[in-house]
Amino acid sequence: MHPLRLVRAAVAASVALALLAGCSAAVAGSPAAGDAPARAQRQAPVTDSAELTDADGYIPDGSSLALDSDRPAVTRLDPQLRSALDDAAASAERERGIPITIADGWRSERYQEYLFAQAVQKYGSEEEALRWAKRGSDSEHVAGRAVDIATADAMDFLSRFGSEWGLCQRYANESWHFELLAEPGGQCPAPAPDGRG
């Protein structure tokens, strides 16, 4: 072969190799490149309770809110639930001297997702975690239709007399969690064994 042809052949071969390499790099790189916009749109999960605020309905552990609080955990509750709770609280206070306060009320979806992630960590699997915490959009708290009562006295009052205002304990394993599940003066349905029910 003429020396110049040899050079041309070598150049052609290296161009072909470079194209091949470029091609495979493009193929390997494309899924990641395609994922990037979707990843950017997704809301970053909350990994630390320090990231949660009043605006998420966050009430720090050990604190509670009165039913006339102006915090979103209370003000974003379903109005019907709120009014039933107000009436029940007035009666509990008047007849037994028991104040009704809440440890949790309305929650943002990201707060609920944080709680679910915590439960997965604590109980070791999603299946087991679902007994105690729901995924964000499945939660009655996110819909503003559930409250967690803060004190044992108030839980006891509501478990005995709550149905007078339609307030019922929903899950057997959560003595603190109440929702409007009956007509006022009606009968509460039997509690489901846990959050999967």
Ligand SMILES: [Zn+2]
């Ligand atoms: Zn609850």
